[in-house]
Amino acid sequence: MSAAAQRTTLLAGGTRTRLVQAGPAEATEAVVFVHGNPGSADDWERLVAAAGAAGHRAVAFDLPDFGETIAPDGFEHTPFGYAEFVAEALQELGIERAQLVLHDFGGPIGLIWAMGHPDALAGIVLIDTGVLPGYTWHTLARVWRTPVLGELFQAITNRSGYRFALNRNEPRGLPREFVETMYDHYDRRTRRAVLKLYRATPDPGGMSENLIGLLAPRQIPALVIWGEHDAYLPASYAHEQEKAFPGADVHVLATSGHWPFVDAPETVERLLVEFLARAGAPVSEPAG
Amino acid sequence: MSGTDSQSPIIGDPPAYDAVIVGASLAGCATAIQLGRAGLRVAMIEKQPDPNAFKRMCSHFIQASGVPAIERLGLLEPIEAAGGLRPQMHMWTRWGWVEAPPDRAGRGVNLRREVLDPMVRNTAAETPGVEVMLGWSVERLLRGDGGFGGVVARDREGTERELRGRLTIGADGRDSKVAELSEVPVKTYPHNRIAYGGYFEGPPPKHSPDSTIWFLDPHWAAAFPTDSDLTFYAAMPTKDRLPEFKRDPEAALVRFVADVPEAPPILDSRPVEPVLGKIEMTNRMRKPVAPGLALIGDAALATDPLFGVGCGWAFQSAEWLSDAVLPAFQGEESLEQGLERYRRRHARELRGHAFLIHDYATGRPMSAVERLMFSAAAQDPKAAELLDRMGTRRARPQQAMPRLLPRAVAVHARHALAR
Numbered sequence: 268m269s270a271a272a273q274r275t276t277l278l279a280g281g282t283r284t285r286l287v288q289a290g291p292a293e294a295t296e297a298v299v300f301v302h303g304n305p306g307s308a309d310d311w312e313r314l315v316a317a318a319g320a321a322g323h324r325a326v327a328f329d330l331p332d333f334g335e336t337i338a339p340d341g342f343e344h345t346p347f348g349y350a351e352f353v354a355e356a357l358q359e360l361g362i363e364r365a366q367l368v369l370h371d372f373g374g375p376i377g378l379i380w381a382m383g384h385p386d387a388l389a390g391i392v393l394i395d396t397g398v399l400p401g402y403t404w405h406t407l408a409r410v411w412r413t414p415v416l417g418e419l420f421q422a423i424t425n426r427s428g429y430r431f432a433l434n435r436n437e438p439r440g441l442p443r444e445f446v447e448t449m450y451d452h453y454d455r456r457t458r459r460a461v462l463k464l465y466r467a468t469p470d471p472g473g474m475s476e477n478l479i480g481l482l483a484p485r486q487i488p489a490l491v492i493w494g495e496h497d498a499y500l501p502a503s504y505a506h507e508q509e510k511a512f513p514g515a516d517v518h519v520l521a522t523s524g525h526w527p528f529v530d531a532p533e534t535v536e537r538l539l540v541e542f543l544a545r546a547g548a549p550v551s552e553p554a555g
Numbered sequence: 556m557s558g559t560d561s562q563s564p565i566i567g568d569p570p571a572y573d574a575v576i577v578g579a580s581l582a583g584c585a586t587a588i589q590l591g592r593a594g595l596r597v598a599m600i601e602k603q604p605d606p607n608a609f610k611r612m613c614s615h616f617i618q619a620s621g622v623p624a625i626e627r628l629g630l631l632e633p634i635e636a637a638g639g640l641r642p643q644m645h646m647w648t649r650w651g652w653v654e655a656p657p658d659r660a661g662r663g664v665n666l667r668r669e670v671l672d673p674m675v676r677n678t679a680a681e682t683p684g685v686e687v688m689l690g691w692s693v694e695r696l697l698r699g700d701g702g703f704g705g706v707v708a709r710d711r712e713g714t715e716r717e718l719r720g721r722l723t724i725g726a727d728g729r730d731s732k733v734a735e736l737s738e739v740p741v742k743t744y745p746h747n748r749i750a751y752g753g754y755f756e757g758p759p760p761k762h763s764p765d766s767t768i769w770f771l772d773p774h775w776a777a778a779f780p781t782d783s784d785l786t787f788y789a790a791m792p793t794k795d796r797l798p799e800f801k802r803d804p805e806a807a808l809v810r811f812v813a814d815v816p817e818a819p820p821i822l823d824s825r826p827v828e829p830v831l832g833k834i835e836m837t838n839r840m841r842k843p844v845a846p847g848l849a850l851i852g853d854a855a856l857a858t859d860p861l862f863g864v865g866c867g868w869a870f871q872s873a874e875w876l877s878d879a880v881l882p883a884f885q886g887e888e889s890l891e892q893g894l895e896r897y898r899r900r901h902a903r904e905l906r907g908h909a910f911l912i913h914d915y916a917t918g919r920p921m922s923a924v925e926r927l928m929f930s931a932a933a934q935d936p937k938a939a940e941l942l943d944r945m946g947t948r949r950a951r952p953q954q955a956m957p958r959l960l961p962r963a964v965a966v967h968a969r970h971a972l973a974r
Contacts, residue, residue, distance in 0.1 A: 506798075
């Protein structure tokens, strides 16, 4: 098992965010984890530690208004605003090239960053996210996107309802602690941020063609992991990622839902570490 | 009736054999051994000319239900001497492992067909009264008194030979020519999974020498340790996974098995022969008898390989048929009475299993009743034992489910109260 990841904070673009990191801190190439909704830097602790133990610099941070991080006034709660935050965080951390690990809404955010920094993208790991040609929003997202209804829904969501709604769609259920932490983070700020983010994203598949056109010729090493029973983003999109990332290593996990790194942590860790070993040599010897 | 030789002079022409068997695989050989040992004259034809031929597309796993029949043939000791294993089954489900207590679990047989088939065929060939004709396939069926009365066989050079027998036995598998020629009624059931598998050498899986299967619902995977320190790894996903398996069967199998929860060490293993796949597996259930004719093994009931029942049922149906028709050959009753007894036994033993298997073979996820049973069995050893009895086919669903279902409900109630 890997050494523990370290926790600290990072000031980027006016946001003081929580940072989870491991591996050689001076490296300019790093594995960068971007969480989804709902999610936080906490999602990645195990994988950050594993990547670090394999000799890679690995970082994960809260996106503004997620986890325990508060966005500054005027923060743009759109995929572009969040992608800008990722760029600022990487600049602050001195990371010039990144192996992105993206989940859920971290997908569009990370891919927008990649469009703006194609030369800085060393590799990509897509977990239940990616290019989504033709995708239309899932039911919950449609609720969030509807004015008044979205606010009402966020206002009445309580802990037990949240727990029920999450677990109802997961084939093996999610550990209670994970769901409780996620709900603890789902405060008023996050709820408002979610509404803004989804309302700023009318067509989640809209950029797919541009992304495919831009990324496919670059032959970027890619690993795709998708829970077959994902109730939000169908697993049929797993192999679609090969359009943007030809030769991607695609794994559809037969017993997983939307959070494979939670319900199949050993498998996801193994796939990630193997991928990192293939995609680029560690910058230092494994820490054992 | 089409497929019969209407010109043959039959009436009054004494049959040269008591029984003519088409197909010298497990079911055919097991029948030949038993009938031969009872003093009958048996001809058995097999289209494969190689005495060491074996069925390649097979998990080789024999369910515990088939073991008594194997033991009765005197084959269990040679199987174990050849390195055959006697595994119990460990089943992964999303509710946990289903494992019957070791002293109560059914124990099947794992021996590669490459070893098993020649062993069984040699035993048949050495049985007095049994004449094995390799390289001969069935061309037509002959008519006897009031029914079928043997076959016209043909070798690879085109030479035809009439083999007259009082009883004609089709043991020629899923695509049985005998069944086709005899026009017995057949029901088909769709199969919506694909099957890929192969032998690997490497570190043994966790439960070795026991077998492990993963109910990934609706997919399925398995690790069967076997003789010579090999492990047969298998995957049976639904057909939507076909493109990746077609593209590179070995890579897809390794990836699929490596990604299952608590995965076996397939990544540290290497295949010792090419990974093989089967895409079309329509299940067939045929009426196993016609006047003067019987079907055994897959020819009678070709069902989903997912549950590993084919080999065991081949030995068992051979035993049922032999037991049912021997009184007729001893002059105690008519052959039709014996065949009717075989038909009823076959239906009684297998119809309940076949119903459940065919339903699940559609590729659907588990039903509410199946979820109830499997989840209870993951929590309660007695429920696991009952499920094991049914899964290893030692108990019919009609026997096991009336005991298992109330227990499953009680297990769930107990856990709900404990929360």
